[in-house]
Amino acid sequence: MHAGNDVLDVLCPMHLVLDPTGVIRHVGPTTQKLRPDEPLLGAGFWDVFQVMRPRGITTQQQLWDVQGVKLHLEMKGAPRAKLKGILVRLADGSAIMNLSFGISILDGVRDYALTNADFAATDLAIEMLYLVEAKSAAMEASRKLNMRLQDAREAAEEKAFTDTLTGLKNRRALDQSLETLLAANKAFAVMHIDLDYFKAVNDTLGHAAGDHVLQVVSKAMLEETRKGDIVARVGGDEFTVILPEVRDITILERIGQRIIQRMEEPIPFNGEICQISASIGTVWIQNSHNATRDAVLEDADIALYASKNKGRACQTFYTPDMRNAVNATIPPVGRA
Structure with a gap:
């Protein structure tokens, strides 16, 4: 039956051929893949399989009696393969049992690393x-x-949310961050920073020099603030820093002083030296219950205006009396 086995291997590669006593005489190539390390050839059917349904089939004769009936089988050993099968007796007393995974085919393909080549083409x-x-x-x-x-x-x-020139946050990002902090009613601070003498850099060395200065000072501000602080460029030479979780004014004093010192460092550009400084107005919000975004930014701007009036290159903390003083004078003019 060698030629016949070759045909079966192509037409139904997942099959067994049993002799009249139930010994496995041929194993389809896909069936063997289910137990690649076990010699199925020559083993007894009952040593390898058990019939789950119909129930009560435990002998060879009972198996012969249910030829043509769909069988639910389980392959012994590990992993336990649940299969479907149908048995057909041949004239010489042997039998062919065709097998399949049924609806469990996807599990079978996964568990045994099968491919399309392991099944009949049809x-x-x-x-x-x-x-x-x-x-x-x-x-x-x-x-x-x-x-x-x-x-x-x-x-x-x-x-x-990013300023294209400096890579810092922009006004839109600043507004969103402020609204979030105000809604959380947590202590935080806002520094409004204006570059002194920046207009002179643009006027004498050109806008390319001005852009270079803005990029240098932006990097410096990131280095001198804390990791969780938000540094934003909100105008040509105006920056705002949001400092969350501030519970001690000395933190603001130190950060402001570091920024002022860094801004006074000469900035080389094409053989020329750009010299600027920074004025800072700071508002410390310890309870934001009644605060608004616009009011906070206005308070920081008022404090910045006070720093400008003091002679620049300094930091001023907002106090309510500053607003009264500003209201009593002319509105702030453009900054240098």
Whole structure:
């Protein structure tokens, strides 16, 4: 029956051939893959399988009696493979049992690393595998697309909140951060920083020098503030720093002084030296219950105006009497 076995291996590669006593005389190539390390050939059917349904089939004769009936089988050993089978007796007393995974085919393919080549070309299992592969490919493509869209969305959001010249946060990001802190009613501070003599750099050395200065001072501000602080460029030469979780005014004094010292360092550009300084107005919000974003920024601006009037290159902390003084004078003029 050698030629016949070759045909069976192609038409139904997941099968067994049993002799009249129930000994396995031939094993289809896919069946052998279920137990690659066990010699199924020559073993007794009952040593390898048990019939789960119909119930009560435990002898060879009972197995012969249910030829043509769909059998639910379980392969002994590990892993326990649950299979479907149908038995057909031959004239010489032997039998062919064709096997399949049934609805468990996906588990079988996964557990035993099977491929399309392990099934007959006309087996519906092939169609199911194609569908599963197509679905998996589509899901993977969808996952990658979603990741790209998410990355693009995050990049767009980051760009919308970033100053393109300096890489700092912009006014939009500043406003959002302030609203969040005010809603949380936590202590925080706001520093409004204006570069002194920046206009002179632009007028004498050109806008390229001005842009270079802005980039240098932006980097310096990031280095002199804390990791959780937010540094934003809100105008041509105006910056605002939000400092969350401030419970001690000495922290603000130290940070402000560091920024002022860094801004006074000469900045080389194309063989020339750009010399600027920084004036700072700071408002410390210890209870934001009645505060608004506009009021906080206005208070910081009033304190900055006071620093300008003191002679620049200094930090002033806002107090309510400053507002009264400003209201009694002319509005602040443009800063140098």
